[in-house]
Amino acid sequence: MSDTATFTGQCYCGALAYSAAGKPMFKAQCHCRECQYFSGGGPNYFMILPVSGFEWTKGAPRTFTRSDLDAPVTRTFCETCGTHITTELTDGERLVLKVGTLDDPATFGGPRAAIHMADQQPFHLVAPDVPCFDRLP
Numbered sequence: 001m002s003d004t005a006t007f008t009g010q011c012y013c014g015a016l017a018y019s020a021a022g023k024p025m026f027k028a029q030c031h032c033r034e035c036q037y038f039s040g041g042g043p044n045y046f047m048i049l050p051v052s053g054f055e056w057t058k059g060a061p062r063t064f065t066r067s068d069l070d071a072p073v074t075r076t077f078c079e080t081c082g083t084h085i086t087t088e089l090t091d092g093e094r095l096v097l098k099v100g101t102l103d104d105p106a107t108f109g110g111p112r113a114a115i116h117m118a119d120q121q122p123f124h125l126v127a128p129d130v131p132c133f134d135r136l137p
Contacts, residue, residue: 007049009101010058011083017058018085022050029110032116038075038084043124045099045111046087049136054095061085070097094135113137 003023009033024047027096035044061076074088087096099108116127118134 005098005107006053007107008057008103009085009095009097009125010103011081011085011101013078013081013083015080016056016078016083016085018054018101019057020054023096024049026113028113028115029111029126029130030115031120033038034118035116036119036121037061038083041121043056043114043120046096047099047108048089048094049097051093051095054097057109063088090106 002019005018006021008017013025015129017082026048027046029043029045031043036042038044059078062079062087063072063074063076065072071090073090075084076086076088077084083101085098085101089095102108110127111130114120114132115136116129116134117126117132131137
């Protein structure tokens, strides 16, 4: 997606909702082990957007940060249903938005890269036209 857009979405139970406006800076599917934990085993589809365009329109999320990591990030999720919605990056200017939480996931349009392929499982599929990277490009 090359133009600025507004995305809306929510958690599984509807206790949290959001609006995110901005031009996606990166759209990908991630195969790292951390994403496999959060997705239940598959790759994680996401886009990176500016924090400045994101707002919670319903509810307030819980957060979790693993302090034992070299570069810990903060994950937001619904305390009722557990849906992971965003990851707050350490620069404070960008966030990772989980595509599965979009009201219309088709607006994602597909990944522009598959990352952390070194951790890919045999049952993870990648479209043939998507560039693959062992780690980050």
